[in-house]
């Protein structure tokens with residue numbers, strides 16, 4: 394049996410907005426949003442003052458302004474956020490080389506090998522981050538990645554929360570399925586229609602039935618809804634693409650139907666992009682189609698800022714491949730590889746901290 398892991402998920406509090414607040418002390422106490430000021434823009438991040446009015450990330454700027462007329466819109470300045478992020482990462486890497494960044498403001502750390510309480514490490518990390526950047530972050534501490542990420546949300550902002558191995562069962566029982574890693578709003582909705590709200594509800598489904606309903610993902614789901622997750626922390630993982638997909642209860646039988654569903658997926662993808670990867674240049678767009686007989690096809694094209702039309706054209710091409718009804722659609726982007734620079738500077742940083750790497 395493997396040793397029990399100790400994972401910390403660190404999540405900076407409204408990161409872009411926090412950096413801007415640090416740079417603009419005169420705006421203290423005022424609601425601010427980063428991004429969303431242009432006609433078609435969406436809010437990337439907003440501070441807690443703005444959240445009180447119901448402003449949220451990925452919300453169109455005009456809607457944010459409706460909810461909060463005094464909202465101050467600031468332009469996105471990635472250079473600043475990258476610099477702050479690099480400082481945070483440097484602090485994290487001074488504890489362990491096992492740091493997996495998820496985005497500029499989030500990372501997992503595997504501190505299993507350190508001979509200290511993970512709770513104390515997280516506390517010290519947050520203190521040092523504040524001293525060196527004047528920014529606050531929240532931490533989740535748990536035996537695995539999924540639970541650590543959930544836990545970091547629990548005492549936000551500027552707090553931390555731990556889930557110990559003996560608390561997992563109780564913690565997970567009432568946890569909404571939406572919180573399971575990999576279950577999106579769509580998936581949660583579908584579960585809801587089947588009367589499944591919590592992980593406890595999901596646990597009542599036996600493994601063979603889970604696999605019958607969800608395929609390979611069913612096996613993972615069976616583990617995840619019990620709070621079990623054995624994905625390791627991967628220090629060199631850099632996200633190369635972002636995508637979503639949807640399996641339909643009833644197969645889609647016409648191109649028009651497919652287009653309607655694809656439009657929804659593309660809208661969601663755009664929101665997710667602005668929330669998670671706005672700093673990454675998009676290089677390609679792709680569409681995935683799985684047919685009723687389980688054959689699948691992917692169509693992609695070079696596009697720096699794909700639109701609904703881009704995806705519709707790809708879908709039309711993919712659709713021609715088979716006369717079968719469609720059971721799954723997916724949309725996605727691949728990021729350009731000019732993150733090489735980022736990767737090598739990260740490697741350099743790693744080698745400074747840990748000469749063996």
Ligand SMILES: [Mg+2]
Pocket residue numbers: 404405406407408498499
């Ligand atoms: Mg954050």
